[in-house]
Every structure is written in structure tokens, then in C-alpha cells.
Amino acid sequence: MIICQNLIKEFGTADNIFRAVNDVSFRIEKGEFAALIGASGSGKSTLMNMIGLIDMPTKGSILLDGEETSPMSEKQRAALRWGKIGYVFQSFYLEEAYTVSQNIEMALLISGTEAPERKKRIDECLEQVGLLHKKEALASSLSGGEKQRCCIARAIANRPKLLLADEPCGNLDSENTEKIMELLTQLNRQGTTVLLITHDLEDAKRASHIITLKDGSVISDEK
Ligand SMILES: Nc1ncnc2c1ncn2[C@@H]1O[C@H](COP(=O)(O)OP(=O)(O)OP(=O)(O)O)[C@@H](O)[C@H]1O
Numbered sequence: 001m002i003i004c005q006n007l008i009k010e011f012g013t014a015d016n017i018f019r020a021v022n023d024v025s026f027r028i029e030k031g032e033f034a035a036l037i038g039a040s041g042s043g044k045s046t047l048m049n050m051i052g053l054i055d056m057p058t059k060g061s062i063l064l065d066g067e068e069t070s071p072m073s074e075k076q077r078a079a080l081r082w083g084k085i086g087y088v089f090q091s092f093y094l095e096e097a098y099t100v101s102q103n104i105e106m107a108l109l110i111s112g113t114e115a116p117e118r119k120k121r122i123d124e125c126l127e128q129v130g131l132l133h134k135k136e137a138l139a140s141s142l143s144g145g146e147k148q149r150c151c152i153a154r155a156i157a158n159r160p161k162l163l164l165a166d167e168p169c170g171n172l173d174s175e176n177t178e179k180i181m182e183l184l185t186q187l188n189r190q191g192t193t194v195l196l197i198t199h200d201l202e203d204a205k206r207a208s209h210i211i212t213l214k215d216g217s218v219i220s221d222e223k
């Protein structure tokens with residue numbers, strides 16, 4: 001599902017270059033539940049942003065579901081992103097002034113889903129995350145755990161093959177963490193390939209494949 005080959009991501013200008021991702025290669029098969037772990041600043045989000053086609057690598061290649069992404073135009077990248085990938089951001093990025101339903105509808109509008117199907121999908125994904133009762137609530141009124149579940153609902157609304165989740169339990173208590181981890185496990189059982197970033201080793205143990213980053217490099221890759 002994901003093949004990263006010699007990925008490099010550098011930030012800064014010529015006289016002050018910082019290499020956040022340093023020659024990273026790994027593969028994640030279809031149907032896997034994989035976890036990406038490593039200390040703060042080790043490059044996890046930078047790497048996931050490249051896999052999620054939000055950011056471009058400085059060098060190296062990423063194959064997603066058999067397709068080489070580096071030669072793609074921005075339009076092709078966007079089509080692949082909306083067609084196959086669900087992304088749960090480290091910071092929620094919800095439209096606070098919109099309702100839960102409207103936040104999810106935006107993702108469905110961008111993917112070109114027709115109105116009747118949008119209605120069905122909104123209910124379907126909210127049901128899956130246990131948030132159907134908050135459908136008409138403003139995003140700003142949700143608790144932290146509810147916001148995170150709303151983000152997951154938005155990420156799965158387009159029924160992605162690949163779900164990328166960047167610290168989805170980062171700010172949650174143990175009860176909400178358990179709910180989210182159970183949800184990711186369930187989505188994985190239903191066939192979604194999941195890549196989870198976490199700093200919690202207990203959460204990482206749910207994964208069947210653990211990749212550890214240190215200072216931008218893979219220091220272990222274990223199945
Ligand atoms: N746009 C940017 N410009 C400059 N440096 C950046 C940029 N994005 C990330 N970095 C740097 O790259 C390094 C890796 O950042 P990244 O966000 O990938 O870490 P992380 O492993 O996700 O950390 P955390 O666990 O705290 O979320 C950090 O030192 C960060 O400061």
C-alpha cells in the first residue's frame with residue numbers, strides 16, 4: 001500500500017538546511033495496522049505529510065497503492081488524496097463555527113459526492129464513531145474526545161483505503177483513547193490499511209508493524 005524509498009525532507013535555505021527526514025525507506029502492505037513511533041521532533045508528522053500527499057519530499061519516492069506519486073501534478077495528487085486517503089491531523093483542523101455534519105460534508109463535497117449520497121455517508125461515518133447524536137452540534141461545543149472522533153469521521157467519510165492518523169489520542173484521557181484505538185482496530189479489521197503515529201507504546205502494541213524514527217532516520221522496522 002505504501003512504499004517509501006530513500007525519502008529525504010529538508011527545510012530551510014541553502015546556508016541553513018535542516019534535514020527532518022533522512023533517507024527513509026520502508027513498506028506497509030495492504031491491510032496492515034502499522035505504527036510510527038519516535039521522540040518529539042524525530043520527523044513523524046513530516047513523514048506522514050509526505051505520505052498523505054500534503055507535502056513533497058526533497059528527494060526519494062513514494063508509491064501509494066502501486067502508483068508512483070513524485071511525477072504527479074498537484075491535481076493528480078489531490079485526486080489520489082481525496083480518493084484513497086483519510087487523514088486525521090495532529091491538531092484537529094475542524095471548522096469550529098460549523099456543525100459536525102457540515103465539517104464532514106466538506107470532505108464529501110471536495111471528493112465530488114452527490115447530495116443524497118452525502119447525507120447517507122454523514123450518518124454512516126458518525127454512527128461508526130459514535131457521534132450521530134452530535135450531528136447538528138457546533139464543532140466548537142464538542143469535548144476533546146468528541147472533536148477527535150469527528151475528525152476520524154471526516155477522515156473515513158470518503159471510505160479511504162488508507163487511514164493516516166497523527167497522534168489521534170494525543171490530548172485524550174484513557175477512556176477516550178481506548179474508544180479511538182478500538183475504532184482504528186475495527187476499521188483495520190474491515191480492510192482499511194492504518195498508519196498510526198503515537199508516542200504511547202501501549203497504543204503502538206496494537207499494531208502488527210512498528211517503525212521507529214530517530215532524528216529523521218528509521219532505527220527499527222519490526223513486524
Ligand atoms: N515547515 C517546517 N520548517 C522548518 N522545520 C520544520 C518544519 N516542519 C517540521 N520541521 C522540523 O522538523 C523536525 C521534525 O518535525 P515533525 O513535526 O515531523 O516531528 P514529530 O516527530 O512529528 O514531533 P511531535 O511528536 O512533537 O509531533 C522538527 O525539528 C521540526 O522543527
Ligand SMILES: [Mg+2]
Pocket residue numbers: 044045046090166
Ligand atoms: Mg508530529
